Amino acid sequence: MTWEIAKQAIDYVLNNEQEFREESVTWDFIGGEPFLEIDLIDKICDYIKTEMYRRNHHWFNSYRFSFSTNGINYHTEKVQNFIKKNQEHLSIGITIDGxxxxxxxxxxxxxxxxxxxxxxxxxxxxxxxxxxxxxxxxxxxxxxxxxxxxxxxxxxxxxxxxxxxxxxxxxxxxxxxxxxxxxxxxxxxxxxxxxxxxxxxxxxxxxxxxxxxxxxxxxxxxxWCGAGQMLAIDATGNFYPCMRFAGYSLRSKKPIIIGNIYDGIDKNKLRPFLTxxxxxxxxxxxxxxxxxxxxxxxxxxxxxxxxxxxxxxxxxxxxxxxxxxxxxxxxxxxxxxxxxxxxxxxxxxxxxxxxxxxxxx
Amino acid sequence: MLQYLIILLDKESVSFCSTPPKGERGGGLMPLETLRQGIRFGMMENLMIQYVYPDKELSKEYAEVIESIDHSKIKSLPQSLLKEGRMDADVWVTESIKDIKAEVPVVWRTDKQNLFNSEADIVCALENVPRLNVVLTDVETFTDEDFEKYKQLLSALAKHIEKLYVEGKAPQLNLLTDRMMLQKMNNCGAGDTTITLAPNGKFYVCPAFFYEDESDSIGDLENGLDIKNKQLYKLEYAPICRHCDAYQCKRCIWLNRKTTLEVNTPSHEQCVLAHLERNASRELLNNIRKHGTFLPEQEDIKEIDYLDPFDKRDTWQ
Known part of the structure; x- marks a missing residue:
């Protein structure tokens, strides 16, 4: 994902506060491996915090950054600096299978x-x-x-x-x-x-x-599943009800794209998920x-x-x-x-x- | 339970529903043997057959086969017959209702702009046809502004219909009079009560599924029907619709899939249009009843505070 796409995605979400009324938000970074892009993620998180403050957004101080990581780069200086900077709002899951x-x-x-x-x-x-x-x-x-x-x-x-x-x-x-x-x-x-x-x-x-x-x-x-109650955004700016509906996650079906950062969410495509x-x-x-x-x-x-x-x-x-x-x-x-x-x-x-x-x- | 078999006699058979217009489909008459087999299938499954005609004349041979079973005919209404009222169909389909006269139900396919400008023509048609079915061809494009215009048009038409009822007439306009008469859902039925046989000998959920993608079939004459996830075409498997009382809603299965990607889920636009019709029907029913007893066995249509049942999902989820 480029910075431009990431920024536009954040702007879309924050610009449409009335569409995202939940009390709190989790900004979830999943990969690939998110910590491979720690510089970009740091920039994204700084932008989110700044914008939530600037806009007096109801999520300010009611947010988390969440990561599912393979843990390989966890000790690196950049990742550690990021953790120190955001510790109070971080959830990190290291995947270790046993x-x-x-x-x-x-x-x-x-x-x-x-x-x-x-x-x-x-x-x-x-x-x-x-x-x-x-x-x-x-x-x-x-x-x-x-x-x-x-x-x-x-x-x-x-x-x-x-x-x-x-x-x-x-x-x-x-x-x-x-x-x-x-x-x-x-x-x-x-x-x-x-x-x-x-x-x-x-x-x-x-x-x-x-x-x-x-x-x-x-x-x-x-x-059971929360698909449709979250917004997943891919590297090109397309929206999905969950990343499992992106093309690379599917074996044989067409992706279910419910919008993009330019045109917004096609709410009709969300209706089946929400009912x-x-x-x-x-x-x-x-x-x-x-x-x-x-x-x-x-x-x-x-x-x-x-x-x-x-x-x-x-x-x-x-x-x-x-x-x-x-x-x-x-x-x-x-x-x-x-x-x-x-x-x-x-x-x-x-x-x-x-x-x-x-x-x- | 299946009840109807629609037979498209030609690839260029008339569009009588939300099905896209003929455009560049290219001709292709159903082979006579396919037609015979289709009729046989319908007889064996005890289905009522509805033939959908192309504009062109069919040969005597076809006419003979067509007449070999009880059926209804759906044809387009040529301009030349508009005023004459000559009948050779059970349902006429037209793109224009100006000066129309017919003795059988008429389906009028129109876009919203044309509809909004046609109040006078509709009022006139209601006196000259036994039933007018308005089919909007651009439901998915409706905006809030269009909804308001639609509401105003329905309100105006309801006043005309009320007047006709007071005069002792019984005009039928699907958008306003159907809901007054219905006590349960009466919708599209594609895939549930109705299937379509196309000229290629394959079955489809409805004509639009055939025109959109010929590979999207649900069986063929040789091997029979194979409707996967058949239950999803039934009302009980439609989470929004099964809680709804806009009984006259078209609930177009093809538009559902086109707009929401699911055959059992209507779009916001379809729901709002159906509820504007429902609410206008409520007003009409109440107003007619002020003049005397009318449909006494029919329950009142309740006042509701929403136009899209999706917005009320918390109450039934």
Missing amino acids: TKKKHDLNRIYKGKDGKGSYDDVVKNIPLYLKQFKNAGTKVTISSPDIPYIIESVLHLYKLGIKDIHINCVFEDVWKDGDDILFEEQLLSLADVIICKGYYKNHNCSFFLETIGKPLNPKTQNTT LDRITQSPKECIDCEVASGCAWCQGENYDAAETNTIYQRATAICKMHKARVRANNYYWNKLYRKLELEGEREEFEKNKCEVKPEIC
């Missing part, structure tokens, strides 16, 4: 003979945790990753990361038997978390009390599902996998993985609560337990 083996399965340098990035990321974790004490990480599980789930989660705990947001990919990548392997991994992970007491001050989003229940078709009819509900896009098996709660979807993947050019056909590739997760999750809570009851600690646990929000995207 053990070296697991991480280097997917995160490989271009043109370095398949060298993984684990070593370069992990050295920055202590600094990261020093600067962001409650920092978490996001882990994504695909079929080849399943055997490494336990060791990866425990490895991240060992590195000092206490909050792990972990989810299966929504794409149809699952092989026969993956759900069984997945369930076995989660059951063993449940045993370790409970036996070693990690449940007291660590989180792993696989285990949530709220998942695995039926959903009322009338009162629990909201859609989506769970029932209208779900097949009967999902509507009737006894363990529906917590079963997530990605609107972009729904669109990409749909038989027609629609966002109204829910992809169900994740179904068997969700059901496996629910079985392991039930096991986890039954085991944990029995232990706490036997030890007379349940009341104390209930009082202190922190809320873990389900992973959305």
Whole structure:
């Protein structure tokens, strides 16, 4: 993205304050790798702050800059200066997938003979945790990753990361038997978390009390995904309901462009996103599902996998993985609560337990 | 449930809805054998057939095949017949209603500018045709200023219609009288109650889908229908429309897809136009009732404070 495009995008958003009435804003920088462009990002953030102040915009002092980074450049002087300058308004997530083996399965340098990035990321974790004490990480599980789930989660705990947001990919990548392997991994992970007491001050989003229940078709009819409630802008200035609808994110469908920095948002193209509900896009098996709660979807993947050019056909590739997760999750809570009851600690646990929000995207 | 099969007899068949005008489609009569197979399909599926004619004369052979099944004919109304009222169709389609006279329903395709300037012609037509269906060809271009003009036109037309009703006449203008009579949605139906057979032997959601992209078919005569995501053409799967009571709305499936990229989601413009019609119909119904009992079995049309149900989505989401 050029500075000119970035500036025009910011001007569009700030010029149209009446269209963006939310109390606060997150300016989210995702890549590629955002810290490769730290000079540009620094300039962008300075401009945003200056303009919000100059315009007396209602977001002034109610904003965050958010980054999803691979962490490789985290220690560099420029990135560190940026962090110091914006610390109070920063959210940074370093993506580290677990053990070296697991991480280097997917995160490989271009043109370095398949060298993984684990070593370069992990050295920055202590600094990261020093600067962001409650920092978490996001882990994504695909079929080849399943055997490494336990060791990866425990490895991240060992590195000092206490909050792990972990989810299966929504794409149809699952092989026969993956759900069984997945369930076995989660059951063993449940045993370790409970036996070693990690449940007291660590989180792993696989285990949530709220998942695995039926959903009322009338009162629990909201859609899962936030596509359309955010504005995503690509390097050329096109607008999308989420970056998953950009051409480079899609396998077979045309991008869904909802406007651009020159002409603004085509609100008609946003209407389907803002009126989506769970029932209208779900097949009967999902509507009737006894363990529906917590079963997530990605609107972009729904669109990409749909038989027609629609966002109204829910992809169900994740179904068997969700059901496996629910079985392991039930096991986890039954085991944990029995232990706490036997030890007379349940009341104390209930009082202190922190809320873990389900992973959305 | 499917009820109607539209058969486009030619690539240059008349546009009778929001379908783009013929332009440079190029001719292409449906082969006789395709027509026979289409009729057979319609009979086997128990569908009411609607033939859409090109301007050109069809041969006797075609006429014989066409007459082999109960049907209705949709034709364009040549200028020469405007005043004569000679009938050989069940629905006439025209681009001009000046001095029109007909004994069958007339579809008038018009752009907004022409519509805004045609109050007198519409009033005249209402006395000379049993039913006038106005089809706007540029819905997606309406601005707030156009909406205001549309509102004023509907209000003026409603006064004329009220007068005609008081005189004991029963003119029908889709924009104003349909909503008074309806108790539930009565919309386009493309992909749900109606499908289209094109001259190439393939099925389409509606003629516009064929004219826009011939590869966008939903089956063919050889292999039958294959409507993917069929449920999305139904009202229950349209989040905005299923909460709406602008029952007369065209709810054009093709325009939905063109403007919002989804067949089940109408544009802001389509919703506002339909609600201006709905509100004007409400006024008309209330005013006619001041003269005496009128449609006693019909419920009042409620007063509402919005023109686009999308703006009220918080109340039903």
